Amino acid sequence: MNDPLELLVEIGRHFAATLDIEATMSLALQRIAHLMAAEGGALFLLEGDLDSGQLVCRASHGPVDVRGLSIPAGTGIVGRSVANNAPEMVWDVQNDPHFNKSLDKQFDFTTRSILCVPLSVKDEILGALEMVNKSGGDALFTQEDLTLLQALAGSAALAISNARMAGELAEKEVMRRELALAAEIQRGLLPSPGADDYPVCGVNRPARVVSGDFFDYFTLYDGRIAFTLADVSGKGMNAALLMAKTASLFRCLGKEDLRPGRLLQRINAEVCETSLRGMFVTMVAGIYDPATGRLVLANAGHEPPLWHSTDDQFQALEATAPPVGIPPELTGGGPVPEEVIYLAGGSLYIFTDGATEGYVEPGVELGADGFKAMVQSGVAAGHSAQIRINEIADCLTKDGAVLRDDITVLVIDDAKPLQERLKRGDNTALKAMTKDPAMGGGGVDSVFEGSLCSLTVPARAESLKLVRRAVSETSTACGFSHEQCQDLVLAVDEACQNVVRHAYGGVNRGDRSERGDQSQGDIAVDLRREKGSFVILIRDYAPAVDVKKIKPRDLDDVRPGGLGVHFIREVMDTVEHLPPPDGQGNLLRLIKAI
Amino acid sequence: MEISISQQGALQVVAISGEVDLSTSPKVREALLGCIKGAHGVVVDLSAVSYIDSSGVASLVEAFQTAKTKGLGFALAEVSETPMRVLKLARLDQVFVIYARVDEAVTAMA
Numbered sequence: 001m002n003d004p005l006e007l008l009v010e011i012g013r014h015f016a017a018t019l020d021i022e023a024t025m026s027l028a029l030q031r032i033a034h035l036m037a038a039e040g041g042a043l044f045l046l047e048g049d050l051d052s053g054q055l056v057c058r059a060s061h062g063p064v065d066v067r068g069l070s071i072p073a074g075t076g077i078v079g080r081s082v083a084n085n086a087p088e089m090v091w092d093v094q095n096d097p098h099f100n101k102s103l104d105k106q107f108d109f110t111t112r113s114i115l116c117v118p119l120s121v122k123d124e125i126l127g128a129l130e131m132v133n134k135s136g137g138d139a140l141f142t143q144e145d146l147t148l149l150q151a152l153a154g155s156a157a158l159a160i161s162n163a164r165m166a167g168e169l170a171e172k173e174v175m176r177r178e179l180a181l182a183a184e185i186q187r188g189l190l191p192s193p194g195a196d197d198y199p200v201c202g203v204n205r206p207a208r209v210v211s212g213d214f215f216d217y218f219t220l221y222d223g224r225i226a227f228t229l230a231d232v233s234g235k236g237m238n239a240a241l242l243m244a245k246t247a248s249l250f251r252c253l254g255k256e257d258l259r260p261g262r263l264l265q266r267i268n269a270e271v272c273e274t275s276l277r278g279m280f281v282t283m284v285a286g287i288y289d290p291a292t293g294r295l296v297l298a299n300a301g302h303e304p305p306l307w308h309s310t311d312d313q314f315q316a317l318e319a320t321a322p323p324v325g326i327p328p329e330l331t332g333g334g335p336v337p338e339e340v341i342y343l344a345g346g347s348l349y350i351f352t353d354g355a356t357e358g359y360v361e362p363g364v365e366l367g368a369d370g371f372k373a374m375v376q377s378g379v380a381a382g383h384s385a386q387i388r389i390n391e392i393a394d395c396l397t398k399d400g401a402v403l404r405d406d407i408t409v410l411v412i413d414d415a416k417p418l419q420e421r422l423k424r425g426d427n428t429a430l431k432a433m434t435k436d437p438a439m440g441g442g443g444v445d446s447v448f449e450g451s452l453c454s455l456t457v458p459a460r461a462e463s464l465k466l467v468r469r470a471v472s473e474t475s476t477a478c479g480f481s482h483e484q485c486q487d488l489v490l491a492v493d494e495a496c497q498n499v500v501r502h503a504y505g506g507v508n509r510g511d512r513s514e515r516g517d518q519s520q521g522d523i524a525v526d527l528r529r530e531k532g533s534f535v536i537l538i539r540d541y542a543p544a545v546d547v548k549k550i551k552p553r554d555l556d557d558v559r560p561g562g563l564g565v566h567f568i569r570e571v572m573d574t575v576e577h578l579p580p581p582d583g584q585g586n587l588l589r590l591i592k593a594i
Numbered sequence: 595m596e597i598s599i600s601q602q603g604a605l606q607v608v609a610i611s612g613e614v615d616l617s618t619s620p621k622v623r624e625a626l627l628g629c630i631k632g633a634h635g636v637v638v639d640l641s642a643v644s645y646i647d648s649s650g651v652a653s654l655v656e657a658f659q660t661a662k663t664k665g666l667g668f669a670l671a672e673v674s675e676t677p678m679r680v681l682k683l684a685r686l687d688q689v690f691v692i693y694a695r696v697d698e699a700v701t702a703m704a
Contacts, residue, residue: 461617468615468645486676490683493647497616563648563684570683 004148007031011152015159019166025059025156032131032152033061036145038115039133042066044078045119045160046127055079055127062132064107076100078128081116085125087150088116091140115141117149119157126160129153179209179237186240189247191216193386199290199417200225201386202410203393205403212239213352213408214247218254219581221539222451222526223291226254229410230283230324231302231352238279246271246281246324258451260285260298261335268300268324280325284350290417292530293343294450298336300324303353306372308379309346310415314372317341317348343414347385349375350412354405358396366396385413452477453527459504459540461497467525468493471536474527478534478594488534488592491571492525494564495538495588498550499523503542503586533573534592541585547577597625602700605667606634611642614650622650626657635667637699646677651684658690667691671699 011028018024022043029041040062044055050073057069074083080098081088093099093111104111112133119126129149134141183206190204202215212232219225228250232239249267257263264285271281282302288295297305301323304316321336328334341348351371360366366374371392378388389409396407453474457463471492475485504521526537550565569575574591581587595612606629614622629636638654640646654670661668669691673681681687693699 461615464615464617465613468613483679486679487683489645490647490680493615497647497649500616563651567648567680567683 004035004144004151007035008148008151008155012155015155019163021156021160021163022059024159026061028152028156029059029061029129032149036115036131036141036148037134037136038131038141038145039063039135041129041131042069043119043129043156044082044127046073046082046125048073050074050083050125055082058127064109066107069103071100071103076103077114078116078130081118081128081130082125085118085120087118087146088114089141089146090114090116113139113141115145115149117146117153119153119160121157121161124161126157129156182237182240183209183211186210186214186244189214189216189244191218196384197416199288199385199414200227200410200412201389202229202408203386203389205393205397205407207354207403207406208235210237210240211406211408212236212243213354213406214243215350215408215410216247216250216254217410218251220255220258220287221524221581221587222528222537223578223581224258224287224289225412226258226260226285226287227350227410227412228254228283228285229302229350229352229408230281231354231406231408232281233279233323233325235406242271242279242281246283250285254285256456258287258454259335259338260287260296261338264298264300264321264324264336265328265334268326269328271325272327280323282319282323286412288343288348288412288414289450290414291421293345293414293418293421295341295343295348295412295414296338296450297341297348298338300336301326303351303356305348305350306368306375307341307343307346307348308372308375310344312376312379343412343418345414345418347375347379347414348412349389349409351409352406354403354407355392355396355409357405358403358407359401360395366392385411385415450530451526451528454525456522456524459496459500459521459523459542461500463523464493464496464500467496467523470525471527475534478529480534480592480594484592487571488536491568491590492536492538494567495536495590496523496525498564499538499540499542499586503540503545505542529594532594534594536590538588538590539580539585545577545586550577595621597621599625599629601634602637603704604635605637605700605703606632607637607639607696607700609639609642611644613645614643614653615645615647616649619647619649619653623653623656626653627660630657630661630664630666630668633664633666635703636661636669637693637696637703638668638670639672639696640670640677641672641674641696643674643677646680648684650677651680651686654690655686667703669693669699669703671696 014024025043033041042057043059045058047054047056053073054070055073055078057066060066073079077088077090077096077098090096091113093114114130114132116128116130118128193201200217204213212235215229217225217227230246232243249270253263253266283300284302284305286295286297297317299319300321301319304318307315317339322331356368356371357365374392378391389411392409393407453470455470457466468489471489472485475488521541524539528535572590572592576589578587578589595614595618598609600607608625610622658668671693672695673692
């Protein structure tokens with residue numbers, strides 16, 4: 001091919017079809033060299049700036065492969081062309097003051113003539129194209145050669161610039177996709193909404209793709225609900241990562257530690273152990289019991305949650321400890337003090353400052369009063385808790401307004417549970433809204449109400465002794481007589497035995513050699529005091545047992561075995577098999593009036 | 595839980611102490627059935643039993659029935675408060691032969 005125009009068109013097409021500039025450039029250099037009968041050619045790209053950068057050879061053609069050769073920008077004939085952004089046609093290279101003879105020596109080559117044109121797009125210098133040693137004729141590069149090389153340089157510069165922009169775009173696209181994935185995982189950390197009558201619900205609107213806020217809630221094995229809401233200082237990826245860590249800690253520890261104050265203390269210890277300096281988390285954790293409306297709350301440095309009562313009053317529950325992430329050495333450690341309230345049909349709103357400081361219209365914050373007003377109008381309109389908080393989030397994000405901060409609101413709504421309690425004829429359902437310190441203050445109610453003792457043991461015969469001790473001590477503390485305590489110990493022991501022997505299928509009478517000492521799971525026992533009754537919850541994680549098949553035996557038929565169920569029913573006032581909260585395993589509730 | 599067995603005339607006295615529960619009752623059952631296999635009448639001394647559950651009671655019932663079919667004597671003696679309460683709950687206090695003292699049982703069953 002000897003038509004320069006045709007060559008330019010072809011090379012231009014190559015550039016358009018590929019982002020691999022170096023491969024295309026090598027081919028182009030070869031064609032151009034052939035066309036203008038040059039011995040070789042090279043592409044130099046500027047790395048860094050003109051003063052201190054380097055010109056690095058990225059493609060070459062000819063007897064010597066000089067790819068990778070790097071010379072300081074501004075030196076040599078190439079450097080002069082780049083520095084001046086002007087072509088160079090040097091017919092007698094050896095006598096040019098800028099020529100670097102050491103390179104000829106290094107490559108065992110003799111440079112006689114050079115044709116060099118700068119590569120630039122608008123005002124940006126990208127590098128230069130250089131051809132060396134024209135052969136044939138008078139061995140001098142011509143004006144025609146220069147024009148051809150300039151034309152090639154123009155399309156090469158554009159292609160290089162495009163490729164760089166494409167690279168940046170691709171990088172941004174990768175980042176964008178990773179952020180989207182992170183956001184998806186983060187949404188997965190939020191709980192999925194419960195059934196319509198589930199008393200706890202939340203809303204989260206991130207200001208950016210990812211959020212530093214989170215909330216979570218789950219039902220405990222005894223029907224109570226553990227919940228949390230937290231706000232990590234800062235926004236963006238670092239806040240999102242700390243949020244993920246804190247959320248996981250809550251999920252994990254929240255199932256074993258049923259005292260919110262101690263739970264926050266433990267989460268703080270974990271976060272501080274590996275904390276990112278200067279980052280902290282304001283966090284509220286609590287446990288709500290739909291069966292009584294009782295709510296235990298611990299607040300580590302968070303915006304005061306608002307309790308909206310059925311007589312339309314608001315009460316703010318102030319933080320009682322510094323945020324999570326402040327080392328315990330600085331604060332004296334210890335559990336976060338807890339507060340106990342009886343919602344009595346009201347609702348508790350926990351929210352991040354993004355909600356109160358969000359703009360209703362440009363420059364106008366919703367504020368605490370605006371928040372309260374929206375709650376009141378939502379309640380007046382008979383909207384469900386989820387709709388009420390959605391409306392608050394909506395009013396701050398209307399017309400696609402850019403959020404200044406993440407918005408997160410969690411609500412615990414006792415309205416429906418109250419109706420249930422009233423239906424059951426529970427006289428304490430409307431119990432006056434008492435506020436008592438659950439820790440430190442040491443009111444009788446706070447110490448001897450709710451869970452008194454929880455333990456989880458492997459389902460094996462050897463564990464039962466421990467369970468008996470726990471029941472014996474706890475029932476004694478509740479004021480039962482010695483005989484009653486013995487009865488309660490027997491009943492709980494028998495119930496746990498049934499879990500070991502039957503639910504987990506450990507032993508039956510036909511094969512006593514096994515004795516059930518192969519533990520296949522756990523038994524969780526919770527000893528509680530609720531409204532004048534001693535309540536025992538026994539939970540296992542074995543396949544569901546067919547309750548209809550459990551029956552006490554006929555006592556007139558004297559034979560070994562089958563007495564356990566009889567003992568339990570004889571001793572307890574109420575024996576109920578309940579559906580476990582997460583549908584897994586079996587849950588037995590034993591009740592005896594104190 | 596401890597078991598000690600002593601020979602008193604033609605009878606074996608099996609003295610049990612401590613807690614008889616799901617993990618220890620198989621040993622009680624083994625000891626009682628072992629005595630009966632040796633064709634001895636059995637007196638079970640429950641004076642030092644601090645706890646007994648349904649599996650322990652089941653061991654007593656099984657031994658009692660086995661002795662009966664072999665025409666051997668089987669009695670409980672010095673049943674302490676806690677096991678007595680459990681036997682009553684199971685209405686077994688009317689089924690077992692129960693003596694206030696071990697020597698009383700030995701004399702009566704000789």
